[in-house]
Amino acid sequence: MLGGKDKGKKGKIIHVFSSNNTVVIEGLNLIKKHLRAKKQGQKGQIVSKERAVSASGVAIICKSCGKQTRLGFKIDGDNKVRICKKCESEV
Numbered sequence: 001m002l003g004g005k006d007k008g009k010k011g012k013i014i015h016v017f018s019s020n021n022t023v024v025i026e027g028l029n030l031i032k033k034h035l036r037a038k039k040q041g042q043k044g045q046i047v048s049k050e051r052a053v054s055a056s057g058v059a060i061i062c063k064s065c066g067k068q069t070r071l072g073f074k075i076d077g078d079n080k081v082r083i084c085k086k087c088e089s090e091v
């Protein structure tokens, strides 16, 4: 993360929404959600859930060049793929 309250933290990207260039990072940018009891007698609970952040604010370590880089996207046929902005290999 490059900004916000989780600046400097590291985490694993667990989901990418290529449609709006956001990513979900394990353990980062958590929001607390109240779950209501579904049945009577059951307790409501609070769960933490990761919230998607803009991919442009995320620094990643590229697997192929080993450098800290930014996520880029490129269109490959019908697919949008994530690429390392330094070496342009897929990440």
Ligand SMILES: [Zn+2]
Pocket (backbone or CB within 6 Å): 062, 063, 064, 065, 066, 067, 069, 084, 085, 086, 087, 088, 089
């Ligand atoms: Zn790279």
